[in-house]
Amino acid sequence: MPEWNIAFGAYGAQGVKGHEFVARRLDSLAGFIASPVTTRRGLAARLRYLTSSPRQLAAAREAGLTISDRTIRAQQAGIRAPSARTLREIDAAYQRVRRQNVSRHLLARLNRQGRGTRVEFHPVNQSAVDRPRQRVVEYRTLNVRKWERIVGVWEAGDDAGLDAAWVDEVVVDLGSQWGQYEYVTNIGFAA
Known part of the structure; x- marks a missing residue:
């Protein structure tokens, strides 16, 4: 109640x-990434996590990541700066995928x-x-x-x-x- x-x-x-x-x-x-998504290091770490394998990228897409592969590559290379909306989207997708990946292990612990x-x-x-x-x-x-x-x-x-x-x-x-x-x-x- x-x-x-x-x-x-x-x-x-x-x-x-x-x-x-x-x-x-x-x-x-x-164990989320400590650096905020607004820093270059935090953004790079989240994008690396979300795109480390085709399975991870598919999970990120299911979690709401809508930016194109080309945009992701440009942001990883530092050519293009993401907007505030894109940063929020990347961070939300990262948190959702990270939770999915660790939940079974955490439940067992x-x-x-x-x-x-x-x-x-x-x-x-x-x-x-x-x-x-x-x-x-x-x-x-x-x-x-x-x-x-x-x-x-x-x-x-x-x-x-x-x-x-x-x-x-x-x-x-x-x-x-x-x-x-x-x-x-x-x-x-x-x-």
Whole structure:
């Protein structure tokens, strides 16, 4: 039941939806190129990744890369500077293809042959909330064994689906207090 906390922050609590931290952590585990696409090095690395093989180029085309092969070659050679729209398109295609390529490996690492991965929930920051309105919320940990749906919607780039999957598959397993962990200050896990 996502969106349980419809008026979150009304009294000054600070936090972020848990699925956003999960997406950031999965992105960091995927190992994206660190240089931004706006730099020559970042653009060259993304184009090299997307065009390294015919299979990669086909996946990039499926992911929304519409620029021609001739334009790609000109940009790789530094003859033609890409527009802002083209840079966004290249970066989006790169992220989508990278997620597709690493999702199976990442899923195996997170599931750990059925043992799962320990996830840490850091509660919301209530320092700005008046004392009578503060809740007793504590740091919690949970061993998550079902990552298939979460990694699947992350791979697809579906933010609303990731929110629903995170709440339905993980947060509700915290018991009757699950609503207190829909918004958090951090979600931590390693794979």
